[in-house]
Structure formats: C-alpha cells, structure tokens
Amino acid sequence: MPKLQLIATVPMGLEAVVAREIKELGYEDMQVENGRVTFAGDEAAICRANLWLRTADRLLxxxxxxxATTFDELFEGVKALPWPDWxxxxxxxxxxxxxxxxxxxxxPACQGIVKKAIVEKMKxxxxxDWFEETGxxxxxxxxxxxxxATLTIDTTGPSLHKRGYRKLVTEAPLKETMAAAIVLLSRWNAERPFVDPFCGSGTFPIEAAMIGWNIAPGLRRSFPAEAWPNVPQRLWQEARDEAYDLLRDDVPLDIAGSDIDPAAIEVAQAAAKxxxxxxxxxxTVQPVAKTRLVGEFGCIATNPPYGERIGDRDEVEKALRQLGSVAAGHPDWSMFVLSPSRQLEHYIGRPATKKRKLFNGRIECALYQFHAPGGLYRRSTNS
Structure with a gap:
C-alpha cells in the first residue's frame, strides 16, 4: 500500500512520549514538532495507531x-489536493x-473557502453540483x-482520551492520555507495586492496569474511519485481532488507589468495572496519611488536589506533607507527582530528581519526578 502522511496530535510536553509509542508500533519515519508527531504509514497504520496510542489526542x-497568504492561494491550494480519493x-x-x-x-472565512474548494474538486x-453529505x-x-496551511482529515472522532470506561467524572478529572503518559514516563511495569493516594475517579490505577496487561486503549471504542472505504473493515479486524493476541491478562497486578472522598471512590469503582x-x-476510601506502601521498588503516581479548584489550600499543603512522609519511609519507591504548585518540593521535604513542564488542561503544571536511588529501573531492566 502507498505510504500516507499521518499526524498524531499531542498535548504540549508529551511529544517524545508519543514518538516513542509510534516507534514501538513499528513506524520510524517520523518528524517531531510542537504539539504533533508526523509519521509515514499505510491504511493499516490508521487502525493500529487509533487502537494503540495511549498518549496522543487524535490521528489525522x-x-x-x-x-497561503491570500484567499485565492488558499482556494487553489486546497482544490489541488486529492479529496475525492478519500x-x-x-x-x-x-x-x-x-x-x-x-x-x-x-x-470562518478560511473554513468557507476550504469547503468551497473541496466542493469544486469533487464536482x-x-x-x-449537489452533495447530500448523508454518508x-x-x-x-x-x-x-x-x-x-496544513489540511487534514480526522480519523479519530472524539479524542483518544475517551477510552469508553469512564461514564462519570469527579470535579477535576485527569485525562486518561495524561495519566498514561505519566505511567509510561515512570517506567513502571507489572512486576512492581503501584499506588495512587489521591486517585479521584481512578484514572491512574486504571491506566496503569491497562499498561500492565498491554490492553490497547482504543479497543472498546469506535472511530469514524471505520466507515471509510479507504480503510477496509478487514484492516480494522486484523488490528483488533492483533490487540487481543497481545493482551496479557494472566499477569498478576498489584495496583491500589485511595481517596478521602467516598463519592470519588464510587466513580473510580464504576470506571474500573x-x-x-x-x-x-x-x-479504598482513606486519607493519604493512612497509605501503606507494601513491596519493593514500587511506584507512586498521583495528581493531588490543587487548592484552586478543589479543597482548601491549607488542607492541600497538609496532604502533600503527609505524602512526603509516606514516601520518605520507602526510599526504594519512586514517585511522580503532577502539580501546579511551585512549593511542592518544600512540602514533600526533598528536591525532585527531575521536573517536566506539562499542562493539565489549561493549567500549567510540573511533573515532579522523585527517583529511587538505584531502584527506579531495577525491575524494568531485569525483566
């Protein structure tokens, strides 16, 4: 099949993570830019990327x-493209x-010009002279x-963060794609315990479990491109068969999540189901101070309340200090905390090994990474 140019749109700061996912799918001819990764693939890549990309927003x-600096240039440029082929x-x-x-x-003017140019090409x-647009x-x-001007067609529909398992949400849910990215950045694997002491609607534990079992995140949803003649049903079926073959649901998992809010845990349990x-x-319902870390070389990944939207700032500061105390008792555990607070290291009680700028929605945050000395990758590299 001829090579297509495909674009995975990416939350700012996660371009390298998405590029690594694309490479692991077998597509190495790529270009990484702010907010997107462009790569070469065939029609089957549309199916496989939509099913497997955990951290991208959509595939174009x-x-x-x-x-294009004038409407005439925009019109002629759009009209020259092979729209009827798709x-x-x-x-x-x-x-x-x-x-x-x-x-x-x-x-709006550009949208109108593009629409008109596509119609003229399709004529x-x-x-x-008339297109019903009923298909x-x-x-x-x-x-x-x-x-x-970059012209694309969206293969994904609703953003890839919509896995299909979360029908209810808490007040400030973390996107599934962001949670998956942080788990991937932590290099956690299913041989190690995983804990989120501020789990809210359960996004971190669920995404960790999906990674641990190698569950393709798009397996439970549909995509507009499934109805396209250019992407035959056979390719979708082959991609889904591949995903089921690669599923590892016989691997034991040690994953826990807790939150002080009983309503949040109800939402998390419904999503897990x-x-x-x-x-x-x-x-479980419990405060962070009651968190118990059992096992060696585990991983804490969490998105604590910020104080701006949820809860009182004093309570948030207290909870973060308690998180620091819990982690301090287990120096072989690594910890990854997504927070907008510039005082987080002070509250935790030690400097982060590394910080990465990320956006939780429109809120600028940092991913504070506290690596366990000698322990962070030990199980990963030996497995």
Missing part, C-alpha cells in the same frame, strides 16, 4: 501543506479551522500557522 491524515460522493465533510500568526486570520470527479463523516481541518478491571484494583 495529512492531505497537504502549502503557503471522500465519497455522499460523504459528510464539515470543515474546522485554526489560525495563528497568519495573514488569513478570519477562521470534477462526481459530475454533480460517512470526514472532518476536514485547516490549520494556518505562520502563513502555512466498565474497564473490566474491578477485581484487579484495590480502591
């Missing part, structure tokens, strides 16, 4: 890229758009950055 087919006569093709640091700053192929959905995106992991996770 790149139709073309060109300079969009059938009855396909639905809404146009979305963004513009940043570009002369064509009116997004040439289908010999009709499969092809969301076209025009992104203008520094006067360069929906994910098929209810019997594998220990989810």
């Amino acid at each position: 087919v790149k139709m073309g890229e060109f300079r 969009i059938p006569e009855r396909g639905e093709f809404p146009v979305e758009g963004r513009s940043h640091k570009s002369q064509l700053s009116s997004v 040439q192929r289908y010999r009709t 499969a959905r092809y969301v076209v995106d025009v992104a203008l950055l520094n006067d360069i 929906a994910a098929g992991l209810a019997k594998e996770l220990r989810l």
